[in-house]
Amino acid sequence: MDGLREKVHKVLIPLFGDDVAPRFDLVNEALIVILGPDGEVRDHRTVLLARASAEDLCHLILTDGVEVVICGGIEEEYAQYLSWKKARVVDSVMGPWNRVLDRYRQGRLKSGDVLFEP
Amino acid sequence: MSEPTEAFIKGLFNAPISFSSLLDEIPHGILLLDPDRNALVMNRALQGLTGFFHTPVRRLPCAHILRSDICILRCPALGMGPASSGVCREGNLINRNRRKIPVRITLSPLKTEDGHTAGFMETVEDLSLLREMGDQHAEEGRIQGLIGQSPEMKRILNMVPAVAQTDSSVLITGETGTGKDLVAEALHRSSSRAKGPFIKVNCGALPETLLESELFGHKKGAFTGAVDNKPGRFKLAHNGTLFLTEIGDLPLNLQVKLLTFLDDRMIHPLGSSSGFQADVRVIAATHRNLEAMVREDRFRRDLLYRLNVVRIELPPLRRRGEDLRVLLDHFLVTFSRKFNKRIRTYSGESLEVLTRFPYPGNVRELRNMVEYAVNVCDTEQIDVRHLPSYILEEQTETRLQNREDKTASPTLLVGPSQSMDQVSWAGMERRMILEALVRAKGRKGRAADLLGWGRSTLWRKMKEHGIES
Numbered sequence: 001m002d003g004l005r006e007k008v009h010k011v012l013i014p015l016f017g018d019d020v021a022p023r024f025d026l027v028n029e030a031l032i033v034i035l036g037p038d039g040e041v042r043d044h045r046t047v048l049l050a051r052a053s054a055e056d057l058c059h060l061i062l063t064d065g066v067e068v069v070i071c072g073g074i075e076e077e078y079a080q081y082l083s084w085k086k087a088r089v090v091d092s093v094m095g096p097w098n099r100v101l102d103r104y105r106q107g108r109l110k111s112g113d114v115l116f117e118p
Numbered sequence: 119m120s121e122p123t124e125a126f127i128k129g130l131f132n133a134p135i136s137f138s139s140l141l142d143e144i145p146h147g148i149l150l151l152d153p154d155r156n157a158l159v160m161n162r163a164l165q166g167l168t169g170f171f172h173t174p175v176r177r178l179p180c181a182h183i184l185r186s187d188i189c190i191l192r193c194p195a196l197g198m199g200p201a202s203s204g205v206c207r208e209g210n211l212i213n214r215n216r217r218k219i220p221v222r223i224t225l226s227p228l229k230t231e232d233g234h235t236a237g238f239m240e241t242v243e244d245l246s247l248l249r250e251m252g253d254q255h256a257e258e259g260r261i262q263g264l265i266g267q268s269p270e271m272k273r274i275l276n277m278v279p280a281v282a283q284t285d286s287s288v289l290i291t292g293e294t295g296t297g298k299d300l301v302a303e304a305l306h307r308s309s310s311r312a313k314g315p316f317i318k319v320n321c322g323a324l325p326e327t328l329l330e331s332e333l334f335g336h337k338k339g340a341f342t343g344a345v346d347n348k349p350g351r352f353k354l355a356h357n358g359t360l361f362l363t364e365i366g367d368l369p370l371n372l373q374v375k376l377l378t379f380l381d382d383r384m385i386h387p388l389g390s391s392s393g394f395q396a397d398v399r400v401i402a403a404t405h406r407n408l409e410a411m412v413r414e415d416r417f418r419r420d421l422l423y424r425l426n427v428v429r430i431e432l433p434p435l436r437r438r439g440e441d442l443r444v445l446l447d448h449f450l451v452t453f454s455r456k457f458n459k460r461i462r463t464y465s466g467e468s469l470e471v472l473t474r475f476p477y478p479g480n481v482r483e484l485r486n487m488v489e490y491a492v493n494v495c496d497t498e499q500i501d502v503r504h505l506p507s508y509i510l511e512e513q514t515e516t517r518l519q520n521r522e523d524k525t526a527s528p529t530l531l532v533g534p535s536q537s538m539d540q541v542s543w544a545g546m547e548r549r550m551i552l553e554a555l556v557r558a559k560g561r562k563g564r565a566a567d568l569l570g571w572g573r574s575t576l577w578r579k580m581k582e583h584g585i586e587s
Contacts, residue, residue: 073211114174
């Protein structure tokens with residue numbers, strides 16, 4: 001991630017309402033954010049998926065040039081595949097997507113972080 | 119536990135005990151939720167299953183901890199009203215170690231004394247082992263008592279797991295003794311309702327008036343003799359499966375009530391003004407030809423269409439080819455073990471008799487024959503003299519009859535053999551009943567066991583055959 005923060009890159013967060021989706025394979029909506037070298041948001045868009053499918057989401061990630069995926073539960077097979085395709089996976093993250101994104105922009109997000117308000 | 123709680127159980131034991139340590143002793147995963155479905159406490163078994171050992175879960179939304187498709191796609195708590203009871207669903211979760219695990223989740227509302235929902239309890243069972251065993255059995259050609267290698271049976275064995283995953287009504291047809299009950303039970307055990315009850319009702323075993331109350335229940339005082347509230351089989355089968363066997367014997371007025379239930383899923387007990395929403399899967403079975411009964415106005419066409427969503431037609435044993443030998447060997451091993459005998463095989467002659475027999479009573483008849491033979495056999499091999507005498511008589515009779523038929527009218531030989539089976543079956547069934555009653559020394563319960571029937575079936579069939587009790 002440290003290397004990524006120094007360049008423009010795309011981050012994808014599967015969504016479940018206002019939260020990071022608990023399951024990578026069961027989402028119909030994902031947020032794609034373009035971050036600048038200093039972590040500033042340059043652009044963002046929400047993508048609606050025709051159907052919930054881990055394969056389709058992986059395809060979107062690879063064709064869209066996403067470099068970081070922040071998600072909840074993901075099967076090992078898909079996490080390995082994305083890593084092999086050079087996309088970094090930060091998984092088992094819980095919380096509202098905006099808070100999670102802020103934590104990532106600060107360079108402090110790691111797998112297993114829980115960012116729901118106590 | 120993932121975090122210490124202050125809760126203690128008082129008044130049950132001599133001294134207060136920690137609630138969390140009690141939960142930790144339960145071998146299934148337990149998650150307690152507040153009314154907004156946020157976690158309060160999770161036991162050790164669920165920590166193991168989800169992999170969240172060190173994450174403080176208190177106040178986290180349930181769906182983010184369990185990460186189950188049930189929570190995300192169709193949370194059962196959302197549809198729950200004040201009168202709702204527990205709901206059981208099968209699905210999967212993805213744990214912290216990125217493993218997808220098949221699970222069965224039971225969500226039960228926890229009510230206060232005044233009936234308000236104080237929260238929920240989720241029980242999570244790991245089904246990985248069961249699924250592996252299920253796959254293994256399907257490969258071996260057996261599902262919970264169903265055995266077969268013939269193409270017809272393999273087709274059914276492959277069909278059962280797929281049909282079980284749907285919630286559609288199923289109609290199982292086939293001659294008597296072909297295993298309709300086993301298929302119904304296998305469908306229930308392989309379905310997401312497996313944790314719920316499997317309630318069987320024989321529609322032909324009870325008089326019409328009793329059957330209505332038995333199926334739909336009654337309120338106290340609804341009729342003379344209704345001294346208490348009775349829930350009825352539909353209500354007892356809530357969250358499970360109701361198996362209506364001998365559906366062809368269901369009286370017409372109850373066919374209407376069943377049709378109404380299949381439409382709106384509401385049960386109205388006799389004498390009650392309010393209904394009960396029952397979440398029940400209906401499986402029906404019959405040996406009768408329902409299409410012919412519809413033509414004769416003895417069965418409602420609309421009910422047949424409702425029940426006939428999935429149809430499983432079980433083949434008679436005479437069409438199952440190699441299965442006959444597989445079943446003979448299977449029951450020989452089963453009963454030898456059960457009766458602690460060392461019978462290893464059949465003699466060539468007995469095997470010839472057994473394989474030539476037409477088995478109008480199908481697998482049940484074959485099973486009873488082998489049970490009888492194992493009972494009386496005192497050597498390591500089943501010989502002809504160990505077989506029930508009626509088999510030999512029947513084969514002689516059939517041969518004689520065939521000879522007479524050939525002499526009288528050769529054209530009969532090209533007609534369907536089914537009618538001949540039916541003619542001989544009535545006589546054979548009568549003889550089987552008498553033989554069983556003799557063996558049971560007149561005790562009807564024991565005779566019913568020997569025949570593999572319920573007492574009510576034996577009673578009904580004795581009446582049909584005019585056998586005095």
